Amino acid sequence: MKSSDLLVKALENEGVEYIFGIPGEENLDFLNSLKSSSIKLILTRHEQGAGFMAATYGRLTGKPGVCLSTLGPGATNFTTPAAYAQLGAMPMLMITGQKPIKKSKQGRFQIIDVVDLLRPITKYTHQIVNGHTVPAVVREAFRLAMEERPGAVHLELPEDIAAEDADERIFDVVGHTRPDADQVAIDAAIQMIQKAKMPLLLIGAGANRQKTGEALGAFVEKTGIPFFNTQMGKGVINEDHPKFMGTAALSDYDFLHCAINEADLIINVGHDVVEKPPFFMKEGKTKVIHVNFFPAQIDEVYFPQLNVIGDIASSIRSLTEQIGPLDQMDLTYFERVKKDVDEHLAKYAKDERFPMLPQRLVHIIREQLPSDGIVTLDNGIYKIWFARNYRCHEPNTLLLDNALATMGAGLPSAMAAKILHPDRKVISVCGDGGFMMNSQEIETAVRLKLNLVVIILNDGAYGMIKWKQEGMSFDDFGLDYHNPDFVKYAESFGAIGHRPRSDEEFQKVLTHTLEKDGVHIIDLAVDYSLNHRILNVLLKEKTCIL
Numbered sequence: 001m002k003s004s005d006l007l008v009k010a011l012e013n014e015g016v017e018y019i020f021g022i023p024g025e026e027n028l029d030f031l032n033s034l035k036s037s038s039i040k041l042i043l044t045r046h047e048q049g050a051g052f053m054a055a056t057y058g059r060l061t062g063k064p065g066v067c068l069s070t071l072g073p074g075a076t077n078f079t080t081p082a083a084y085a086q087l088g089a090m091p092m093l094m095i096t097g098q099k100p101i102k103k104s105k106q107g108r109f110q111i112i113d114v115v116d117l118l119r120p121i122t123k124y125t126h127q128i129v130n131g132h133t134v135p136a137v138v139r140e141a142f143r144l145a146m147e148e149r150p151g152a153v154h155l156e157l158p159e160d161i162a163a164e165d166a167d168e169r170i171f172d173v174v175g176h177t178r179p180d181a182d183q184v185a186i187d188a189a190i191q192m193i194q195k196a197k198m199p200l201l202l203i204g205a206g207a208n209r210q211k212t213g214e215a216l217g218a219f220v221e222k223t224g225i226p227f228f229n230t231q232m233g234k235g236v237i238n239e240d241h242p243k244f245m246g247t248a249a250l251s252d253y254d255f256l257h258c259a260i261n262e263a264d265l266i267i268n269v270g271h272d273v274v275e276k277p278p279f280f281m282k283e284g285k286t287k288v289i290h291v292n293f294f295p296a297q298i299d300e301v302y303f304p305q306l307n308v309i310g311d312i313a314s315s316i317r318s319l320t321e322q323i324g325p326l327d328q329m330d331l332t333y334f335e336r337v338k339k340d341v342d343e344h345l346a347k348y349a350k351d352e353r354f355p356m357l358p359q360r361l362v363h364i365i366r367e368q369l370p371s372d373g374i375v376t377l378d379n380g381i382y383k384i385w386f387a388r389n390y391r392c393h394e395p396n397t398l399l400l401d402n403a404l405a406t407m408g409a410g411l412p413s414a415m416a417a418k419i420l421h422p423d424r425k426v427i428s429v430c431g432d433g434g435f436m437m438n439s440q441e442i443e444t445a446v447r448l449k450l451n452l453v454v455i456i457l458n459d460g461a462y463g464m465i466k467w468k469q470e471g472m473s474f475d476d477f478g479l480d481y482h483n484p485d486f487v488k489y490a491e492s493f494g495a496i497g498h499r500p501r502s503d504e505e506f507q508k509v510l511t512h513t514l515e516k517d518g519v520h521i522i523d524l525a526v527d528y529s530l531n532h533r534i535l536n537v538l539l540k541e542k543t544c545i546l
Contacts, residue, residue, distance in 0.1 A: 003131030004029040004162040007095075008037045010138035013170045016066050018042050018057065018419070019095075020050035024070020026097030029162040042419070042448070044412075045440040047074050051081020051094065052412035052438070053419075055152075056376075058091035060396055060420055062210055064145040064153070065090075070097045072110035076117070078154075080406055083121045085152040087274045087403035088232070089205065091145040092152045094118070100160035101129065118154045125154040131166030139171040148178070148293040149206070149272075178293065181310030186318045189267075189289050189308050193223070193323060196265035196287075197330050200245070201225050202278060205232035205403070206292055207270030207312055213237060213395050215316040216269065222320050225267070226334050228256060230278045231383075231402035233270060235392030245334065246341045248278030249387035250535070255344050258544035259337040265289070268304065270312055273297050274403040291315050336545050345389050348530070352503040355525035358385040358457070360503070365427060366390055368510055373397065373425040374417045378410030378434030381464040381531055382457055386429070408437030411454060415441065418450045425514050428454045432483050433462050442493040445519045453513045456486055457526040467528070471536040490521035499523045 001009075007030060011019075020042045023031045034041055044050040050067040057065030069075050075096040085092040096114055118125045124144045126137055141153040193199055203216060213236045220227055220243055227237060228245040237244070246256040260266070260279045269291045280301045281288060290296040290304035291312060308315050349363035362385055365375060371393035377383050377400040392398050399413050414428030435456050445452055457463075462479045469476065487497030496518050500506035506524060513520035 001166060001168055002029060002033065002162065003128070003134055003164055003166045004033040004157070006131060006134045006166045006168060007138065007157065007162075008033045008039065009168070009170060010135045011066065012038060014138065014142050014173060015063060019066045019068050020044055020053040021068030022047055022050065022070070022074060023068060024074055024097055026070050026099065026159045027068060029159070030068075030095070030097075030157060042444070044444050046438060047077035048080055048408060049412040049438045049441040049444065051078050051092070052084060052409045053416040054094075055081055055085035055088065055090040055092045056399065056413040056416035057420065058085065058145070058150065059088065059399070060417060062146065062150075063091060064093045064142055065416070066093045066095065068095050071099060071114065072112060075114040076112070079117070079121065080404075080408070082118055082152045082154070084401065084404045084406055084409060086121050086123070088401060089150045089272065089403075090152075091150040093141055093145055094152065094154040096154065096156050098127070098156050098158040101127075101158045102160050114156055115154070121152065122154050123151045127156040127158070128161055129158075131161055131164050134166060135169050135171050139173070142173075178311035178314075181308045181315040181318065185306065185308045186315070186322065188306055189291075189319060190323050192265060192287065192289055192306060193267065193319075194326060194328070197328055198263050198333065199225050199265040199267065199329065200260065200263040200334075201227035202248075202266050202268045202271070203227060203229040203233035203236045204268065204270035204278070205230060205272040205275055207233055207236050208395060209312065211313045212270070212316070215313040215320070219316050219320045223323060223326055224329070224331070225326070226259075226331060226338070228260070228278075230275050231387040231400055232272070232275055234387070234398050235395045238393050239391040240393060245338055246345075247387050249384050250539070251277050252280060253539040253542075254388070255337070255341045255539070255542065258340070259334050260286075261544070262333055267291060269316065271296065271302070272403075273302075276402065277301055340545055349389075353527065354502050355527040356503060356506065357527050357530065358382045359389055361429075361455075361457075361524070361526070362386055362389040364507055364510065365429075368507075368514060369425055369427065371397075373427070374399065374414075374421065376410050376413040376417060376426070376428045377401070378428075378430040379405045379407045379464070380431035380434060380457070381467050381528060382429065382431065382526070384535065407431070407434035410434055411438050411441050414452060414454070415445050415448070415450060418452050419448070422451075426452055428452065430454065430456055431463060432456055432458045432460065436483075439489070442490065442495050442519060442521070446494040450519060451517050453510070453520045453522065455522045455524055458483060458486070458523055459526050459528055463528050463531075467531045467535070470532045486521060486523035490519075493519075495519040495521050497521050497523065
C-alpha cells in the first residue's frame with residue numbers, strides 16, 4: 001500500500017474520528033486515502049479554526065484531536081493553535097504536507113522548515129522520510145501527545161513519501177498506568193493536614209482530568225476542607241457545593257484572597273505554571289502541599305514545603321482513605337469570607353440595565369443552561385467575569401483559556417464541543433474583536449448543520465486592553481473600531497442573526513435560540529463601565545472581614 005494509506009490505517013488504529021483542516025496539493029495522496037476511511041474530514045475555512053477545533057477535541061476527550069494543512073502558509077497558520085494546545089495541556093496532532101524531498105523541481109517555492117518552526121511549541125515534531133516508519137512515528141506521536149503533561153505534536157508528510165509503497169504494519173495501542181505517590185509523602189501530607197487549623201484545597205488545571213473530580217469530591221466530603229479553583233480547574237467539583245469558596249480569577253486582591261491569605265495550609269492539586277498564579281507565597285506564612293504528576297517548579301512566588309508526586313487521582317484517594325478526623329479545624333472565618341464572596345458576586349446579577357453588564361449576562365446564561373450545558377469563551381475582559389461569577393456543575397462545561405489566552409478560539413471550540421456532544425446545549429461567548437478573528441467558521445458550522453448559539457459582546461473596542469489602559473491611568477487611545485452589521489453578517493452565511501434591545505428581549509432570544517435548530521448569532525451590546533471601578537479600585541481598597 002501507499003504510505004498515505006498506511007498513515008490513514010495508523011490513525012484509524014488510534015481511534016481517530018475526525019480530521020479538521022484544509023488540504024493542499026501536497027496532501028492529495030493522503031486525501032485520496034482518507035476517502036474510503038471511517039475518519040470524517042471536517043473542512044474548515046482557516047487552518048487556525050481547524051487547530052482550535054482539534055485542540056478542543058483533545059481537551060474534551062483526552063485523546064489527540066487531529067488537524068491537517070498543506071506546507072508553507074498552511075503550516076504557519078497552525079502555530080497559534082499549537083501553542084494553544086501546548087500551553088493548555090490539550091493533546092493534538094498536526095499533519096502537514098511538504099514538497100518532494102527526494103527530487104524537487106520547484107526550488108524553494110513555499111518551503112520553510114516547518115519541523116524546526118514548531119519545535120519550540122510542541123512536544124514532538126518529525127518529518128517522515130520513509131514510508132515504512134509511518135506506524136512507529138504515529139504511535140510515538142500519540143503516546144507523547146497524551147502523556148502527562150499532554151500537548152501538541154506534529155508530523156510532516158512530504159508529497160513523494162506519501163506516494164511511495166510501504167509495508168503494512170500497525171503497532172498495538174499500548175497504554176500504561178502512572179505510578180502512585182510514595183507512602184512517605186502521603187504520610188507527611190496527612191501529618192501537615194492534621195496539624196492545620198485553617199486548610200484550603202486548591203484545584204488547578206492539572207486536576208482537570210478524568211477520574212480526578214470523583215476522587216477530589218470524596219476527599220472534600222470526608223475532610224470538610226473548603227476548596228477553591230483556578231480558571232482552568234473550574235467544574236472539577238460542582239461549584240454549588242457548600243464548601244466551594246470561589247475561583248481565583250485574579251492573582252491577588254479579590255474577596256477570595258481574604259481566605260487564602262489567612263489559610264495556614266493550601267493543598268494545591270494540579271498546579272500548572274501556565275496559569276496566572278492563584279496566590280503568591282510568602283516566606284514564613286502559609287505552607288503548601290504540592291500534589292501533582294510532577295514536582296513543583298520553584299520560583300519566588302511558589303516554593304511548596306512538600307511534593308506528593310504520582311497519579312493525582314490515586315494520591316487523593318490515598319489521602320482520603322488514610323486521613324483521620326480533623327477536629328482541630330476552625331472554619332468560622334472561611335464561612336464568613338464565603339458569605340462575603342457570594343454577596344459580592346451577586347451584586348449586579350439582577351441589574352437589568354441595557355447595554356448589559358457582563359455580571360448580568362453570566363447570571364442569565366447560568367439560569368438558562370442545564371448542568372451539562374457547555375459555554376466556550378474567547379479571550380477578553382468578560383472572561384474574568386465568567387471565571388469569578390459562573391458556577392460550573394460539571395468538568396469542562398466552561399471552556400476558557402487561561403494559558404495562551406488567545407483570541408479567536410471561542411467559536412471553533414464551541415463547534416468542536418457541539419460535534420462531540422450534539423445533544424448538549426452549547427453557547428459560545430465572544431468579544432467582537434475575537435469573534436472577527438475566526439468568524440469565517442460560521443460557514444463551517446452552517447454547512448455541518450450544527451445547532452449552536454454564539455453571543456457577540458459588542459462594545460466596538462478591544463475591551464480587555466481598554467481596562468488595562470484605564471488601570472494604568474493612560475488616556476483612552478487607539479483601541480476603538482467599527483463592526484459590521486452582525487445580523488446581516490450572520491444571514492450572509494446562512495445563520496440566523498438576532499439583536500436584542502433590552503434585558504427582557506435578550507432573555508427571550510436566548511431561550512428561543514437554545515431550543516431552535518441552526519446557528520444563531522446574537523449581537524449583544526455590553527456595558528463595561530464598571531470594570532475599572534470594581535476590578536481595579538474596589539477590590540484593592542476593600543477591607544477583609546474580621
